[in-house]
Amino acid sequence: MANDLFAAVAQTPAVQSLQRRLEQGGALSCAGVSLPAHPFVAALLHRLYPDRSIVCVTAGLKEQERFHQDLTTWLQMAGCAVQVGPSAPASDQQPAARTPLFYPAWEILPHEDKLPHADVISERLETLVSLSRYAPGNPGPAPRLVTTVGALLQRTFPAEELGRRTRTLKRGAHLDPLDLIEWLEDQGYEPEAQVTQKGEIGSRGGILDIFPPTSPWPVRLEFFGDELESLRYFDPVTQISRDEILAVTLPPAGELGILKRDIAAGPESLVDGQQRETPATNHAPRSTHQLATLLDYLPNQSIFLLCEPENLVERANEYAGQVPVADPFFIAWPEFAERIVASGMVCLALNELSGTSGAPPLEGVGSEAQSAGSSTANLSLVALDAYRPLGERAPEPQIAEAQRRDFFAQLHRWLRQGYAVHVFCNNDGERQRFGELWEEYGLGNAGLASRPASRSPDPRTIKARLPVSEVATDPRPALHLGALARGFLYDDAKLVAVSDAEIFGRYRVQRPRRLKSPHAAAVRSALDIDFTEFEEGDYVVHIRHGIGRFLGLKVLPLGAGRKGSASAEVNPQPQIGSGEECLVIEYAPSEPDQPRPSSESPKSTIRPPEIRFSQRRCWVSSSPITEVLAPRATKTARKPMKKSALAPATARPMPRSRVAICSKLTPLTVDR
Numbered sequence: 001m002a003n004d005l006f007a008a009v010a011q012t013p014a015v016q017s018l019q020r021r022l023e024q025g026g027a028l029s030c031a032g033v034s035l036p037a038h039p040f041v042a043a044l045l046h047r048l049y050p051d052r053s054i055v056c057v058t059a060g061l062k063e064q065e066r067f068h069q070d071l072t073t074w075l076q077m078a079g080c081a082v083q084v085g086p087s088a089p090a091s092d093q094q095p096a097a098r099t100p101l102f103y104p105a106w107e108i109l110p111h112e113d114k115l116p117h118a119d120v121i122s123e124r125l126e127t128l129v130s131l132s133r134y135a136p137g138n139p140g141p142a143p144r145l146v147t148t149v150g151a152l153l154q155r156t157f158p159a160e161e162l163g164r165r166t167r168t169l170k171r172g173a174h175l176d177p178l179d180l181i182e183w184l185e186d187q188g189y190e191p192e193a194q195v196t197q198k199g200e201i202g203s204r205g206g207i208l209d210i211f212p213p214t215s216p217w218p219v220r221l222e223f224f225g226d227e228l229e230s231l232r233y234f235d236p237v238t239q240i241s242r243d244e245i246l247a248v249t250l251p252p253a254g255e256l257g258i259l260k261r262d263i264a265a266g267p268e269s270l271v272d273g274q275q276r277e278t279p280a281t282n283h284a285p286r287s288t289h290q291l292a293t294l295l296d297y298l299p300n301q302s303i304f305l306l307c308e309p310e311n312l313v314e315r316a317n318e319y320a321g322q323v324p325v326a327d328p329f330f331i332a333w334p335e336f337a338e339r340i341v342a343s344g345m346v347c348l349a350l351n352e353l354s355g356t357s358g359a360p361p362l363e364g365v366g367s368e369a370q371s372a373g374s375s376t377a378n379l380s381l382v383a384l385d386a387y388r389p390l391g392e393r394a395p396e397p398q399i400a401e402a403q404r405r406d407f408f409a410q411l412h413r414w415l416r417q418g419y420a421v422h423v424f425c426n427n428d429g430e431r432q433r434f435g436e437l438w439e440e441y442g443l444g445n446a447g448l449a450s451r452p453a454s455r456s457p458d459p460r461t462i463k464a465r466l467p468v469s470e471v472a473t474d475p476r477p478a479l480h481l482g483a484l485a486r487g488f489l490y491d492d493a494k495l496v497a498v499s500d501a502e503i504f505g506r507y508r509v510q511r512p513r514r515l516k517s518p519h520a521a522a523v524r525s526a527l528d529i530d531f532t533e534f535e536e537g538d539y540v541v542h543i544r545h546g547i548g549r550f551l552g553l554k555v556l557p558l559g560a561g562r563k564g565s566a567s568a569e570v571n572p573q574p575q576i577g578s579g580e581e582c583l584v585i586e587y588a589p590s591e592p593d594q595p596r597p598s599s600e601s602p603k604s605t606i607r608p609p610e611i612r613f614s615q616r617r618c619w620v621s622s623s624p625i626t627e628v629l630a631p632r633a634t635k636t637a638r639k640p641m642k643k644s645a646l647a648p649a650t651a652r653p654m655p656r657s658r659v660a661i662c663s664k665l666t667p668l669t670v671d672r
Contacts, residue, residue: 004420005077005420005422005495006043006044006047006078008420008493008494008495009044009490009493009495010044010047010048011493012490012492012493013492014377014378014379014380014492015044015379017377018030018377018379019048021375021377022045022049022303022346022348025344025346026346026347026375027341027346027347027348027349028346028347028348028349028375028376028377029348029349029351029375029376029377030348030349030350030351030376030377030378030379031351031353031354031376031377031378031379032351032352032353032354032378032379032380032381032382033350033351033352033379033381034352034381034382034383034488035307035308035352035383035486036070036383036384036484036485036486036487036488036497036499037381037382037383037488037490038056038067038070038305038307038350039056039067039070039071039073039074040070040074040381040488040497041305041350041379041381042054042056042067042071042074042144042305043071043074043075043078045303045305045348046075046078046141046142046144047078049142049303050141050142051136051141051142051301052142052299052301052302052303053131053134053142053143053144053145053298053299053301053302053303054142054143054144054145054302054303054305055145055147055294055298055302055303055304055305056071056100056144056145056146056147056305056307057147057148057149057152057304057305057306057307057312058146058147058148058149058307058312059148059149059307059308059311059312059314059315060148060150060315061104061105061107061148063148063307064102064104064146064147064148066485067146067307068099068100068102068146069483069484069485070483070484070485071100071144071146072099072100072483073424073482073483073484075099075100075144076482077480077482100143100144100145100146101123101126101127101130101131101143101144101145101146102123102127102145102146102147103123103124103127103145103146103147103151103294104120104123104124104147104148104151105120105148105150105151105154106120106151106154106256107120109322109323110154110256110323110327110328110329110330111323111324111327115254115256115257116255116256118197118198118199118213121213121254121255121256122198122213122214124151124156124255125213125214125251125252125255126213126214127145127294128156128157128162128294128297129162129166129214129249129251130143131143131145131294131297131298132159132162132163132166132297134299136299136301142299147294148315149312149315149316149319149333150315150316150319151294152293152294152295152331152333152336153316153319153320153330153331153332153333153336154293154329154330154331155259155291155292155293155328155329155330155331156255156259156291156292156293156294157252157255157259157291157292158290158291158292158296159292159296159297162251162252165187165251165252165258166249166250166251166252167183167249167250168247168248168249168250169221169228169231169247169248169250170228170246170247171228171229171230171231171246171247172227172228172229173227173228174226174227174228175226175228176226177203177206177208177221177223177226180208181201181203181208184201184210184250184253185201187250187251187252187253187258188252188253188254188257188258189201189210189253190253191203194239195209195210195211195218195236196211196218196236196237197211197236198211198212198213198253199211199213199253199254200218206222206223206224206225207220207221207222207223208220208221208223209221209234210248210250211236212248212249212250212251212253213251213252213253213254214249214251215233215248215249216233217233217234217235217236217242218233218234218236219231219232219233219234219245219248220232220233220234220241221248230244231244231245231246231247231248232244232245233245256329259291259329263328291328291329293331293336293339295336295339295340295343298345300343300344300345301344301345301346302345302346303345303346303347303348304340304345304346304347304348305348305350306347306348306349306350307350308350308351308352309349309351312333313333316332316333317333320332320333354378354380379490380490380491380492381488381489381490382488382489382490383486383487383488383489384486384487384488384489384496384498384502387407387410387489387502388403388407388502388505389403390501390502390505390506392537394505400505403505404437404503404504404505405441407502407503408437408438408441408443409441411477411496411498412443412475414496415475415476415477416475417494418494419494419495419496420478420493420494420495420496421477421478421496421498422477422478422480422495422496422497422498423477423478423479423480423498423503424480424481424482424483424484424487424497424498424499424500425479425480425481425482425500425503426481426482426483426500427481428481430500430503430504431479431481433504434479434503435479437503438477444476445476477498484497484499484500484501485499485501486499486501486502487499487501487502534550535550536550536551536552537549537550538550540585542585545585545587546587547587547588548585548586548587548588549585549586549587550583550584550585550586551584551585551586552584553582553583553584554582554584555582556582
């Protein structure tokens with residue numbers, strides 16, 4: 001089914017014309033491609049050119065995460081081969097490795113006195129090691145990676161330097177454990193009594209524990225003299241050994257910190273290509289080169305896929321204005337674009353608006369550099385907003401049900417017209433629910449729905465649900481398990497991709513990427529939470545008070561909201577240094593039969609939807625209350641809230657002992 005899908009798209013005249021122009025090289029603009037269809041175009045390019053690396057460039061981190069999620073779904077649907085990672089040989093790779101590479105930006109400025117998060121360094125090093133080991137002509141697919149324009153503008157290790165700082169250990173190898181420990185410390189690994197975090201090493205007798213940044217689990221090396229006898233993963237919490245592996249790749253334990261250290265050690269090191277002596281080691285002088293970019297790791301036949309180039313230029317200019325002049329870790333976007341053109345790589349710019357042919361694909365590069373191969377194509381991959389509009393706020397239940405019924409009728413019309421409708425659900429529960437809705441609306445059995453077929457619906461009820469002209473049981477959509485942010489429509493190939501957002505009328509809350517290993521929840525501290533990751537209006541779950549609406553981080557005057565304080569309202573524009581930062585969550589009463597508040601209440605104009613659980617209902621409608629959770633110490637312990645104590649606009653301080661409970665907030669996806 002997936003092969004038929006991509007084959008049908010590849011046979012359309014517009015795609016064939018695009019393929020011919022890409023084979024000519026140069027820069028190409030493609031208009032009419034909606035944002036939800038950008039990952040599909042990347043997967044299509046990989047099907048057309050499996051031996052060429054595909055580099056997808058987005059404007060920011062959230063766009064990158066969304067693109068990576070959708071691209072992973074399309075590649076899995078297309079049955080693409082496993083992407084071999086750097087931590088183990090191909091024979092040891094798990095199915096979870098069937099994902100494109102993820103190359104994020106540092107999320108900090110290079111001149112700041114702090115280092116990037118360990119997860120960021122892990123993913124960057126994993127990408128660089130994988131690219132450095134790929135050679136054109138090798139069996140297997142070419143790398144596919146998703147990055148941001150900010151990450152492209154940040155310099156990193158040269159390929160030769162990274163290769164010198166990376167080692168692969170195999171079972172049965174002969175080496176001195178003390179020399180290995182000395183080499184690991186030179187690469188930034190920190191000795192610890194017990195290894196629990198990435199970048200740590202621990203030694204006891206003939207056992208050496210290492211947590212490489214690119215490995216999902218720490219690795220335990222067991223030596224018998226100078227022979228490496230065993231390699232096993234182990235749990236960093238329980239310290240119990242797990243699966244045995246055949247080899248492990250040890251990259252450096254950092255990136256930006258090591259580069260800063262090398263530059264500070266000598267003005268000529270890593271900057272002008274001169275040799276330098278390594279202090280406090282017995283290593284010979286080593287030759288280094290200028291700091292490299294991601295472009296230096298890519299083959300010459302790579303394809304750059306630029307998502308909305310105008311947004312990329314805007315983000316690049318914004319980042320350039322934040323870094324100091326002559327920063328050694330920064331490369332300007334025009335210079336990077338010039339290198340893309342000079343290296344002979346193909347650049348394809350995707351624009352959502354049709355007919356956007358005025359701007360060059362690589363803005364900032366002279367027109368003479370692009371005139372040789374620049375051209376414009378047009379693909380009509382449109383979003384489904386016209387058929388399934390999703391507003392920022394949930395409509396009334398009756399309106400939401402009518403919109404969903406109309407959208408299901410539109411799906412059925414597409415099927416009757418010969419369109420291939422592919423529905424993507426996150427899990428079996430959503431797939432089963434889709435099948436139930438499809439049958440409730442009198443449309444027959446829903447394709448591959450994971451539930452036993454029920455008896456045919458009563459014809460008398462069908463007429464009350466949908467018009468008679470819309471009722472049929474033969475055409476059925478194809479159901480898949482996968483995550484898509486939004487769907488799209490391609491009339492030329494008669495293709496419709498539908499996500500759970502259109503089916504259930506909701507936006508999926510895109511959470512930031514976490515640790516890749518299964519022990520992430522155990523090793524992550526309850527206090528290790530960044531409240532800036534939440535967006536205003538997100539539904540969250542408090543460990544004690546239940547479901548609420550996140551209103552943002554506010555600054556209240558000292559003492560505001562406490563007992564005896566005259567001010568309980570949140571100051572929208574407080575002065576800097578005049579208060580304390582607080583987490584504001586809006587709740588609703590627990591009684592479902594409580595009457596709605598009057599229209600004069602400013603916070604009651606938005607009625608949150610009903611949230612269903614297994615055998616009960618949790619109502620989050622009616623008059624809200626506001627609780628302010630302030631992360632500071634207080635002398636008095638906070639008493640549990642009672643139902644009778646719920647009152648509008650109540651604000652209470654948050655003692656330090658309750659910060660961990662306040663931190664246990666999780667996003668909630670709500671049916672509209």
